[in-house]
């Protein structure tokens with residue numbers, strides 16, 4: 580007992596202070612790709628470099644877009660671009676209330692350089708109603724609707740002493756009847772589609788739905804097929820989309836807080 584106490588005193592506090600302090604991703608963190616401002620449009624790689632179909636447009640077209648909700652953060656587009664026209668950012672606060680907000684578009688100006696196009700207007704503030712009803716605490720039922728488990732591991736990390744999401748009044752519960760919402764990982768496989776719908780219906784209203792990871796946001800690399808319904812929004816009304824493959828724990832914390840109106844969107 581004394582040994583354990585001494586060890587914990589020596590270790591000190593390991594819990595991060597996010598969101599009160601900025602997120603500190605590790606040095607080798609690979610974030611979402613972004614087009615460098617004023618990059619030459621012809622230096623951007625073609626959509627064919629992207630394994631998940633997250634890039635649209637390109638040579639001879641009036642627009643070029645990267646869908647962060649479909650992106651795997653693999654970095655191939657950055658490696659294939661000339662003169663660093665695409666770089667991997669370090670921003671983790673990329674969650675959005677609307678799916679379209681995850682699509683970053685650029686168009687060429689008169690000199691053929693990339694200019695960012697304005698994103699869609701912010702979503703209506705249903706978060707305010709949820710916040711009024713639920714206050715600052717939030718109990719979530721985790722649903723794995725067909726994930727590879729990477730996002731599930733990041734969700735599990737939220738409960739460890741480093742991220743300790745309970746300090747923010749957020750916790751995970753075993754039954755949807757005890758929950759304020761569902762947090763879903765993976766594309767919605769056809770085999771689990773009914774279970775996803777029924778779990779959602781078992782949550783008392785008002786209820787939040789949070790999609791975690793590229794597959795939950797868009798279907799990801801799995802897409803839509805005879806075996807997969809695609810992203811969670813194909814099945815449930817999603818309140819927050821958290822992109823990433825997988826998203827870091829801080830990114831998930833940000834998305835959860837966004838869903839209940841405790842933070843606002845910060846699309847870079």
Ligand code: SF4
Nearest residue numbers: 629650651653654656
């Ligand atoms: S980083 Fe994203 S957009 Fe770029 S090639 Fe990989 S999956 Fe496609």
